[in-house]
Amino acid sequence: MARSTDLPPRLPHIPAKDPAEFEQTWRDAPRLLAALNGARLGAWYWDIDSGQVSWSRGAQALFGLDPERPLSSSVEYIELIPDEERGAVLRQFNAILAGNDEGRALRHRIRWPDGSLHWLEISGSLQREADGRRRMFGVIRDITQQQVRADALRASEEKFAKAFHSSPDAITITERDTARYIEVNEGFTRLTGYSSAEVIGRTAFELNIWAFPEERAVMLDHLAKNGQVLHMEMHGQHRNGDVRLVEVSVQPLDLNGSSCLLLTARDISELKQAQAQVQHLAYHDALTNLPNRAMLINRLTQQIALLKRHDMRSALLFIDLDHFKHINDSLGHPVGDAVLRLVTARLEATVRLEDTVARLGGDEFVVLLCGLQGKRSEVTRQVRQVAEKLRHLLAEPMLLDGHHLQVTPSIGIALIPDHGETPADLLKRADIALYRAKDSGRNAIQLFRSTMQDAVSARLRLENDLRLALARGEFELHFQPQVDARDGQVVGAEALLRWQHPQHGPQSPAQFIQVLEESGLIIEVGGWVLTEACHLCARLLADELIDAERFSLCVNISPRQFRQHDFVERVAGCLRTSQLPHAMLKLEITEGIVIQNIDDTVGKMLRLKKHGVSFAMDDFGTGYSSLTYLKRLPVDMLKIDQSFVRDATSDPNDAGIIRAIVAMARSLGLGLIAEGVEQQEQLDFLQAQDCHLYQGYLFSKPVPEDAFRALLGQHRS
Numbered sequence: 001m002a003r004s005t006d007l008p009p010r011l012p013h014i015p016a017k018d019p020a021e022f023e024q025t026w027r028d029a030p031r032l033l034a035a036l037n038g039a040r041l042g043a044w045y046w047d048i049d050s051g052q053v054s055w056s057r058g059a060q061a062l063f064g065l066d067p068e069r070p071l072s073s074s075v076e077y078i079e080l081i082p083d084e085e086r087g088a089v090l091r092q093f094n095a096i097l098a099g100n101d102e103g104r105a106l107r108h109r110i111r112w113p114d115g116s117l118h119w120l121e122i123s124g125s126l127q128r129e130a131d132g133r134r135r136m137f138g139v140i141r142d143i144t145q146q147q148v149r150a151d152a153l154r155a156s157e158e159k160f161a162k163a164f165h166s167s168p169d170a171i172t173i174t175e176r177d178t179a180r181y182i183e184v185n186e187g188f189t190r191l192t193g194y195s196s197a198e199v200i201g202r203t204a205f206e207l208n209i210w211a212f213p214e215e216r217a218v219m220l221d222h223l224a225k226n227g228q229v230l231h232m233e234m235h236g237q238h239r240n241g242d243v244r245l246v247e248v249s250v251q252p253l254d255l256n257g258s259s260c261l262l263l264t265a266r267d268i269s270e271l272k273q274a275q276a277q278v279q280h281l282a283y284h285d286a287l288t289n290l291p292n293r294a295m296l297i298n299r300l301t302q303q304i305a306l307l308k309r310h311d312m313r314s315a316l317l318f319i320d321l322d323h324f325k326h327i328n329d330s331l332g333h334p335v336g337d338a339v340l341r342l343v344t345a346r347l348e349a350t351v352r353l354e355d356t357v358a359r360l361g362g363d364e365f366v367v368l369l370c371g372l373q374g375k376r377s378e379v380t381r382q383v384r385q386v387a388e389k390l391r392h393l394l395a396e397p398m399l400l401d402g403h404h405l406q407v408t409p410s411i412g413i414a415l416i417p418d419h420g421e422t423p424a425d426l427l428k429r430a431d432i433a434l435y436r437a438k439d440s441g442r443n444a445i446q447l448f449r450s451t452m453q454d455a456v457s458a459r460l461r462l463e464n465d466l467r468l469a470l471a472r473g474e475f476e477l478h479f480q481p482q483v484d485a486r487d488g489q490v491v492g493a494e495a496l497l498r499w500q501h502p503q504h505g506p507q508s509p510a511q512f513i514q515v516l517e518e519s520g521l522i523i524e525v526g527g528w529v530l531t532e533a534c535h536l537c538a539r540l541l542a543d544e545l546i547d548a549e550r551f552s553l554c555v556n557i558s559p560r561q562f563r564q565h566d567f568v569e570r571v572a573g574c575l576r577t578s579q580l581p582h583a584m585l586k587l588e589i590t591e592g593i594v595i596q597n598i599d600d601t602v603g604k605m606l607r608l609k610k611h612g613v614s615f616a617m618d619d620f621g622t623g624y625s626s627l628t629y630l631k632r633l634p635v636d637m638l639k640i641d642q643s644f645v646r647d648a649t650s651d652p653n654d655a656g657i658i659r660a661i662v663a664m665a666r667s668l669g670l671g672l673i674a675e676g677v678e679q680q681e682q683l684d685f686l687q688a689q690d691c692h693l694y695q696g697y698l699f700s701k702p703v704p705e706d707a708f709r710a711l712l713g714q715h716r717s
């Protein structure tokens, strides 16, 4: 509560009359007083010269006081006013007394005894009596409710103004009838380039705010029908002519009795662009910008439905680049990417606009040829013709980043609807045909045939059986001796994997090892071979059947096995657990391993050589046999492939190749062994070339452990 000392001297402590006395003062107008009380209005009276004040019972009620216990003085009344307003109220009273503010109603709050605040409006009129005395009569009313409503309205107007001006969107208020702008915000200025001063009083039409006026007509029509417009896409135009896509919402608005429109426009050009980009990325390959698998499947689905209605055919060409991985591995991914882009350009240039060229990933492309008419034989001829054209074009030499390259494709074809009625079936069958094209030597074209499906199913069964074989202990190792022809001593053995199928009997290693390699199972099975071979060799050594100084255990290592990141550690682990002297282990690797990543290959070989392991280059002469990489490789021995040995005595070419390999090994200081030696004449020829180590049926076929032990026993005695 304020202390009375805070009060200005113009309102001294003047005792109030009690309400009964007050009623007396109003004795001439009892009805009026009753009416005022009934209307919940208080009345007051102030004899300015005597300072006497009094309030009616109704006024007492408005102060929240008991009518029977009136305020005792003007000071008590003033103290009902909250501290922060009191000064202003007193100044107004003083102004009235000074005659400056006569007749003006005074508004302030008072605090009731329960602490609640109430707005009062105090009005009155100054009367001068004939004797010169000044008196004021007036009424008091509670205006709390109006005031709360006014406050709420003001707050809401403030909020609206704040939202209007600070919104990042363009907001305008226009007269509904004339379409003239009444108010625009800064968002509007940003979007259109027009300032508020330039547009107020003018119309969107005059300023060409809408790039397509017909869109505005549609928007107004929608507004008339639905009473509002929500999120309508329209094209707004900047004063410099730039067109932006905006999302428009319109609400009718009553402004001081005049009918207006409140329009909000949000610039969604960038959002739309981003959405379009996301959509594009979902359906296109990032490297080539070609449709991806999802888009291809959409188009295939449409195409299948279309073909059902019209008597036409389409064709799916599944294209895979032969040995593309070698380009990536040897020349790096940027060159690989450039090849894929060039292939894309060549494919797109060959097919018609209505056809689809898609990339499924890696080096796999698909061409969907549409609208092929005629009998099946005629369509097949047309498709083969296109495939042949593609094959030729893709095989054209490329000059990329200083590299002369040639990439040949293998192509598998499925006819639609002949070879399937769903995208999945068609893709699978074109893939089966592609697989066959690759199998037949690559750079080839194959049309799907139902018999191919049988081959694929058989292969799947084989893969399944191989998965079970290891767990069921169906694998076995055979050993083929390696001999020094000069003294007939067994100087080593090659461990060779054998598989006895529970139903179909012995299986061809050449076939099932390829399936192990392709399916990745070779990692597990190859690990088993290495472990078994090392343990067996250690046992032979313990049984003194072999001599650690003069015996090598040769184990074939497949490319996939060699590429394992922890291959070196696995080999070292095997040697440790078997306790085989490290120098007895010789790993046979092929050129396929080297070509994939020569740096990694050399790195791993050097680490293994540090463990004492040696290397033989298997099938030498059948691959690249490049002197350049051979010089870099830490191999110890070359193994002349059996295909040269077979006809060495009858074919001068093979004989010439063997001579060249012998010369190469000698100049590089490498050991040499020939495989597949079946006849004495072949061995004589090899020995004449100074190649004395050999392996082949002439000495022994690969044999199981027991037979190998017996063979070693015979040759030791």
Ligand SMILES: Nc1nc2c(ncn2[C@@H]2O[C@H](COP(=O)(O)O[C@H]3[C@@H](O)[C@H](n4cnc5c(=O)[nH]c(N)nc54)O[C@@H]3COP(=O)(O)O)[C@@H](O)[C@H]2O)c(=O)[nH]1
Residues within 6 Å of the ligand: 480, 494, 495, 496, 497, 508, 509, 510, 513, 526, 529, 556, 557, 558, 618, 619, 642, 675, 676, 677, 678, 695, 696, 697, 698, 702
């Ligand atoms: N990664 C692994 N590859 C392995 C493993 N075991 C075998 N293989 C490879 O499978 C291919 C076929 O092997 P296989 O049928 O065992 O044939 C070998 C010999 O039996 C055969 N050979 C040996 N001497 C003669 C002969 O005088 N005549 C004749 N017609 N064939 C003969 O040669 C094959 C040995 O070849 P190589 O390995 O190149 O020295 C074959 O590529 C095996 O490498 C394995 O565990 N892991």
